[in-house]
Amino acid sequence: MRVLLISANPEKFPNPVFPIGISYVAHALQPRHEVSLFDCIVDGEDALPEAIRTFEPDLVGISLRNVDMPQPGGRVYASDYRRVADIIKSATTAPLVLGGAAFTLFPQRYMEELGADYGIVGEGEFLGILVDAIDAGLDPDEANGGHGVPGLIRPGRPPTPPGRWTGRVGHAAASRRLFQTYQGFGGMLNLQTKRGCSLRCCYCTYPMVEGRVLRRHDVDSLVDEVERLRDGGARFLFFVDSVFNLDVDHTTAFAEALLRRGVKVPFAAYIAPWRLTPSYVGLLRAAGLTHAELGTESLSDPVLEAYGKPFRFDDVVRAHAVLGEAGVHRAHFLLFGGPGETRATVEETLARSATLANSVFFPGMTIRIYPGTPLHQRALAEGVVTPEDTLFDPVFYCSPDVDPAWLKERMAQEGSLRSNFVMDDSSDEMAALVRRAHARGRIIGPMWEFLCR
Ligand code: B12
The missing domain is CATH 3.80.30.20 (tm_1862 like domain)
Structure with missing residues (x-):
């Protein structure tokens, strides 16, 4: 499957933080799946429709890192995330999956706000199980020997309890392009x-x-x-x-x-x-x-x-x-x-x-x-x-x-x-x-x- 993973984090304070979340998730998906990474800070939201048209993803994941700047009057990021989700939906019908620390703290709310098809609470390395299930035409709840995808949230379905990932972790080869910019x-x-x-x-x-x-x-x-x-x-x-x-x-x-x-x-x-x-x-x-x-x-x-x-x-x-x-x-x-x-x-x-x-x-x-x-x-x-x-x-x-x-x-x-x-x-x-x-x-x-x- 072709998976596009997007870091929707717009925050540059105290400095732009390398999107480690999508990099680690991509690492767990590669090399079995073809993964492309898009960083809204580096690549710019305006370039997203073209990136989607060129890559033609079968599934799009958005990483939601921060809920808000946790101080009175601090910036709230929900509208930034909604904008990114809207751009994606106008460019592709591929299923939309949410994940990341902010998502894990308020999963149902982001599912509704962004109109996503799936979300994964906790460790996103489990996305591979969902991708495999979709690829095989299986109901994700039947994947993983009938245990479903750990941490999976779907509209109208009971959530699956989050899991504890024991496989390999690290940065993906696909991150090399972004490494350059963060230098x-x-x-x-x-x-x-x-x-x-x-x-x-x-x-x-x-x-x-x-x-x-x-x-x-x-x-x-x-x-x-x-x-x-x-x-x-x-x-x-x-x-x-x-x-x-x-x-x-x-x-x-x-x-x-x-x-x-x-x-x-x-x-x-x-x-x-x-x-x-x-x-x-x-x-x-x-x-x-x-x-x-x-x-x-x-x-x-x-x-x-x-x-x-x-x-x-x-x-x-x-x-x-x-x-x-x-x-x-x-x-x-x-x-x-x-x-x-x-x-x-x-x-x-x-x-x-x-x-x-x-x-x-x-x-x-x-x-x-x-x-x-x-x-x-x-x-x-x-x-x-x-x-x-x-x-x-x-x-x-x-x-x-x-x-x-x-x-x-x-x-x-x-x-x-x-x-x-x-x-x-x-x-x-x-x-x-x-x-x-x-x-x-x-x-x-x-x-x-x-x-x-
Ligand atoms: C280290 C850290 C920092 C460092 C980062 C340094 C660096 N260069 O990387 C510093 C000090 C700079 C920092 C700053 C901030 N941080 Co901070 N930070 C963290 C911390 C401790 C770890 C983040 C991390 O990298 N984790 C490791 C990676 C691998 O995990 P991950 O990104 O969550 O990704 C995993 C999953 O979430 C999931 N996933 C991620 N993306 C996706 C996408 C899909 C599709 C799927 C399915 C899954 C998935 O899978 C990944 C692998 O398992 C977390 C708390 C925590 N324990 O998580 C807070 C945390 C992320 N930070 C937070 C906040 C608020 C901030 C700031 C906005 C304010 C602040 N406190 O200073 C700034 C914003 C910075 C910015 N530019 O965005 C919040 C975010 C939630 C919230 N409350 O809004 C957290 C959760 C802490 C908290 N207070 O609640 N932070």
Whole structure:
């Protein structure tokens, strides 16, 4: 079958993110099926009708990555996705399949909004089973030995429970064309070393998007992949694991294998400020870790507890020091105004953040509520939302002990005093700066280290 996979993500902030979702799905389909990739950022929506006419797909998949920019007033992407679906429907009658993280969070809603034939919740590598069934003229519910396609959603049919993919994963050969373009966006490509998140942070969607059980990708194949990406021109990698250091043994084995085989590409990863010993961080640094994006969220212990974080302020201080001593750049993401927050805890976090030297802070204010999270349960219990609220239109939780207007003002004040306290309203400016620097080709990676103080 001829399968066209489209990344409909229009977002270029903080930088255009390589469409790893369609690349991984394509990898599972190739070489049995002929796959073509289309990226709305690189190729441009206007070129889509022609791409469809030329390729003549038997099936079209759209990847929906982001629901919205999760901050009050943030961009919502549903109308962008609808536009792409409409273009496809006017150019072909091939069945339309949806997938991606945003789809997984609101599957029924996107099915209706985009008028799709199928959707796959969770891991899109299962698309192969659907494609084979359609190719063989089988009812997809009868495929896979009668178990159906894991995660399949179809209008008017009961959904099939999502599965856990155990086959090979990685970037598709079909991605090479897009790799070239992303080199112009700072040379940053991406890779995943495992799936799943076993943490229980009260607001977080990751366990719903990826599942709770960790599935570790094979270390030697990962090193092969890093080597291929490097040879293909990658100058920087972002490891997209929910939390890179969630499995210390696996990341240790991976780092050791990178060193043993002499494959080195600088990389960034989401790191939890926890379980970071000097020898472990030293090893990661030697293997290429240059930027740690820390999901710290608060520096006040009662708030960390209410957020369901497995670490406390002392752990953050230790992690910050260990990373700094190893020469790794540090960015702390903070979430103000969630459960347990008071004016006093806000002040405590602000005061303590000033003691974490040589780093940058990305504060968020109030927390977007996603269905199925503990925060959703809390918001229901507190009457912030009702069971009828689908949460597709964003609702933000603010602790009853903090006035959101005061919080906004307090953050703006802090942002005006500290250049390393990066507020949302400076985002556009920062994104433009990053784009200019990347276009000049001299600077690679996320670049926030230039704001560190
Ligand atoms: C790493 C990451 C980032 C990094 C990316 C770095 C990089 N260079 O790649 C950074 C920090 C830049 C980032 C930024 C943002 N992110 Co982010 N990010 C993630 C994270 C942790 C992993 C994404 C990933 O690459 N996964 C690995 C790939 C392989 O998985 P995947 O793309 O989901 O694809 C799989 C399936 O979804 C499916 N699939 C995908 N496409 C298709 C298509 C079809 C047809 C089918 C059938 C299946 C299918 O199959 C794939 C393989 O199994 C996720 C959370 C998570 N755990 O998933 C959030 C997540 C995707 N991000 C999110 C958001 C909101 C953003 C931002 C908009 C705001 C922000 N938080 O900064 C920006 C937007 C950036 C942009 N330009 O688009 C949300 C999106 C949903 C939502 N809530 O709106 C998520 C889910 C986290 C969350 N808060 O809920 N992000």
